[in-house]
Amino acid sequence: MTRPELEHFHERLTALAERLRDDRDAVRGEALRAAGGEASGSLSNAPRHLADLGSDTAQQEVSVGLLENTQYTLREVAEALQRIDSGEYGRCRECGRDIPRPRLEALPHTTLCVDCASRLEQEGAKPPPTPSA
Numbered sequence: 001m002t003r004p005e006l007e008h009f010h011e012r013l014t015a016l017a018e019r020l021r022d023d024r025d026a027v028r029g030e031a032l033r034a035a036g037g038e039a040s041g042s043l044s045n046a047p048r049h050l051a052d053l054g055s056d057t058a059q060q061e062v063s064v065g066l067l068e069n070t071q072y073t074l075r076e077v078a079e080a081l082q083r084i085d086s087g088e089y090g091r092c093r094e095c096g097r098d099i100p101r102p103r104l105e106a107l108p109h110t111t112l113c114v115d116c117a118s119r120l121e122q123e124g125a126k127p128p129p130t131p132s133a
Helices: 003-032 050-086 101-106 114-123
Strands: none
Touching: 003 050
């Protein structure tokens, strides 16, 4: 991969990380708040109806899921930036071939080419773990 291509993906990954951190910060308050209702000055913080509690709990579970997904993607982006620095960026961790540029444009933090990702998905396997630095 050429230096300008690496710089392009470095910029894309950096911008993605910034956007994900903003998303994480926006969702964090909702995901980590205590369930039960609004603090509106009444003596109780409990919702008025059990359905309200169910809705609050469901919304909080969605927020926690979004937060977990965002954290996971942030780690993948950080690892991709490390691969740029180490000269390993753009190579499939499974087969060692170059990952085509259109795939990197669509998913700049990927570690797998389309063929290997499809094969692993069909096998029900997870991608190989990222080596510790």
